Amino acid sequence: MSLPGFNALYQLADHLPAPLSVVAAGGADRTVLEALSIAQRRGWVEPVLTGSVKDIRSLANDLEIDLEDFRLIDTDNPAGAAVAEVRAGRARVLMKGQIATPDLMKAVLSRDSGLRTSRCICQVVLMEIPRDSRQFLLSDTGITIHPTLEQKADILQSLVEVASALGTGAEGEVPRIAVMSATEKPTDPMPDTHEASELARRFRDDQNSKCIVQGPLSFDLAYASDAGEKKRIDGAVVGAADGMLFPNLLSANLTVKAIMYTADCRFGGVLCGAACPVVFMSRADSTETRLNSLALTLRTLTSKQTGSDNSGTVDLLDASRGLK
Secondary structure (H helix, E strand, C coil): CCCCCHHHHHHHHHCCCCCEEEEEECCCCHHHHHHHHHHHHCCCEEEEEEECHHHHHHHHHHHCCCCCCCEEEECCCHHHHHHHHHHCCCCCEEEECCCCHHHHHHHHCCCCCCCCCCCCCEEEEEEEEHHHCEEEEEECCCCCCCCCHHHHHHHHHHHHHHHHHHCCCCCCCCCEEEEECCCCCCECCEHHHHHHHHHHHHHHHCCCCCCEEEEEECHHHHHCHHHHHHHCCCCCCCCCCCEEECCCHHHHHHHHHHHHHHCCCEEEEEEECCCCCEECCCCCCCHHHHHHHHHHHHHHHHCCCCCCCCCCCCCCCCHHHCCC
16 A cells, blocks of 8 residues: 655645644644644644633744634643533644643543543554655554553554555555564564564454554564565565554654654654544654644545545544543
8 A cells, every 4th residue: 555645645635625623732832833824824724722822822923923813712721621622523633732741641531521432542653754755654652651462453453544544555455564573573582572473363364354464573674675585574564564563652652753863754643542633743843743743634534525435444533432
């Protein structure tokens, strides 16, 4: 399956039939204001900002950003107010703004007023390497520290859903998912390799599975076909992974940040598993990365509405999952 790069995602967002409402938790942030201002002018979004309106207006004035088309919510609980907008149906998408991840997740996971579902919440990052004309997904890069086997299966399903929503391959093609480890052979000193093998078996034996899963695989085997040739390891996922499922947060986060800061790349992230998709990256990221994340999130949300015929496509705001 071929995944689109960010230029293609921008073009798809430019052709949305109508802008979608996006609420940013913690709006007094330069990159939030700049990204949402650009997205609003391009017709992607109707922006909503929560937080100190005084601080938001002051920063916007300094940046010469017109807030006329923004809706502002003055609150000392920006995460709770943003989540409330989603629950009330006044926003389709949540964005992490100038707020710490634990504060945002506390509001998202609240049993009484949050966006909790039965799914495992995880961050999925789309990585684009222009040098190699290569795009692939990585997870979980931001939330679940030590996922259990069942949580890994759920995170893998989120990878499949996002890849299917993005996919531009030929009819009948399905996402290829690599279950990552430091070696390609199950070994007792590394328990995650046995779990990787078990996940590959489960999805291989599931007649309803809409993906190809192989593991354990090291990064070189998942990314580069010549690595498979040199190591004499083959398989449909070798050198062709559309998604990479990591054994834990440590390995995923270190990998994605190493690529971000050392390679010529573009990237963006979306939080999956909540009752709505969440535009989710670090507070240290650039305006471009926020726009990338927004374009990625909008595509996962609207792929069915824009004519995608991928059989695995899932609207990540599927009401059937319900709020817990």
